[in-house]
Amino acid sequence: MNARTIAFEMSMEGSQVDEVVASIFHTVLFHRSSGKFTYNNEESYSIRTVSYVDVDCDFIDFTYVCCESPALGRNVKREISDFSELLRGLDSNSNPRGTISLEFFQKRRTRWPFQPECVPWEVWTVCCELTESRTEQDMRSKHESVVEMLQDKIVFITEIINRHEYVPKMPSRSDADLIFDTSYSDIQPYLFKIHYNLSGAPSTSVGNTVRKLIRDTLSL
Numbered sequence: 001m002n003a004r005t006i007a008f009e010m011s012m013e014g015s016q017v018d019e020v021v022a023s024i025f026h027t028v029l030f031h032r033s034s035g036k037f038t039y040n041n042e043e044s045y046s047i048r049t050v051s052y053v054d055v056d057c058d059f060i061d062f063t064y065v066c067c068e069s070p071a072l073g074r075n076v077k078r079e080i081s082d083f084s085e086l087l088r089g090l091d092s093n094s095n096p097r098g099t100i101s102l103e104f105f106q107k108r109r110t111r112w113p114f115q116p117e118c119v120p121w122e123v124w125t126v127c128c129e130l131t132e133s134r135t136e137q138d139m140r141s142k143h144e145s146v147v148e149m150l151q152d153k154i155v156f157i158t159e160i161i162n163r164h165e166y167v168p169k170m171p172s173r174s175d176a177d178l179i180f181d182t183s184y185s186d187i188q189p190y191l192f193k194i195h196y197n198l199s200g201a202p203s204t205s206v207g208n209t210v211r212k213l214i215r216d217t218l219s220l
Contacts, residue, residue, distance in 0.1 A: 001101075003120040004165050008153050011129045013139075014088040014147050019057040020150065021080050022162040025067035025102045025194070026055070026093055027154055028124050029076070031161045032104060033189035035069050038179070039173040050187060060143065069187040079194040086198055087128060096130040098198040104190045106168045109187050116178065118191075119164055 012020050051068035057143030066073065083100045090096035102124040106118035133139035168190065171179045179186045 003123050005123045005125070007127060008123040009127045009129075010146070010149060010153075011131050011142075013059075013133065013142065014084075014130050015059045016146060017084040017087060017128055017130070018064070018077075018080055019060055021083070021100055021128070022066075023055075023057065023062060023064040023075065023150055024124065024126055024157070025076060025080070026073075026154055027064055028161070029072070029189055031068050031157070032122075032192070033069075033072075033187050034180075035060075036184075036186070036188050037176060037182075039176075040106055042172050042174065045170075045173070047138065049126070057083055060150070061147055064154065067187050067189075069184060071184050072187055072189065076194070080195075083194075083196040083198075084111045086196075087130065090130075091196065092130070092132065096198075097128065098196060099125055099127045100194065101125040102192060102194055102195040106191060109178070114122050121168065165191070 004212055008024065010020055030050075030052060033050060035050050037047055039045045052065050054063050054069045055066055056063050079145055080100065083098065087098040090098075102146045103120050104119040104122040105118045107118055109116050131142060133142055168179045179190065181191050182188060
C-alpha cells in the first residue's frame with residue numbers, strides 16, 4: 001500500500017516550533033478522529049459527537065481548532081515538545097533543520113507469536129528550519145510570514161483531507177483496534193504515531209530516543 005504523503009516546508013523561530021507543529025497536527029487529527037464507537041453487535045454501531053476547542057497561540061498571532069480531549073492533547077504535546085527541545089538545541093550557526101511526521105496506519109494480523117504488522121496509509125510531515133531575527137522589524141516581518149504560511153497550510157489541509165483517497169473502511173467490533181486507537185475515553189482517532197528526524201542532533205538525543213522507545217514499548 002502506498003501511503004499518501006503531504007509535506008510542508010516552514011521557517012520559524014525556536015519559540016514558535018511547538019505551536020506551528022501543533023496547529024498543523026491538531027487540524028489533521030480533528031479531521032481524522034471520531035467520537036467513541038458504541039457497538040450494538042458485530043457490525044452495527046453508533047458514534048458519539050466530537051467536541052472541539054479553539055486554541056490561541058502564545059508566540060504567533062494564530063488560533064486553531066483541536067479535539068477536546070485532554071489525554072490526546074497531552075500525548076501530542078509531549079511528542080512535539082521532545083522534537084522542539086532537540087531542534088532548538090542544535091547549533092544555531094548551521095541553520096538547524098528537522099522534520100516531524102504524523103503518520104496514520106492500520107494493523108494487519110499476523111500469525112502468533114508475531115505482533116500485528118503496521119501499514120501506514122497517510123503521512124503528514126512538517127519540515128522545520130529555525131531562523132533568528134536580527135532587528136525588531138525583521139522579527140515582525142518573519143512573524144507575519146509564519147502566520148500567512150500557517151493560514152495557507154490550514155486551508156490546504158481542509159481542502160484535501162476529504163478527497164476520495166484511501167481511508168480504512170469502518171471496522172467490525174472485533175477489528176476496531178486494528179483501525180482506531182480505542183484507548184481514549186472521550187475520542188477515537190485513527191491509529192497514529194509521531195516520529196521525527198534531526199540533522200546533527202546532540203548526544204543527549206540518545207537518552208530521549210531511549211525514553212521514547214520505552215514509552216512506545218510499554219504502550220504496545
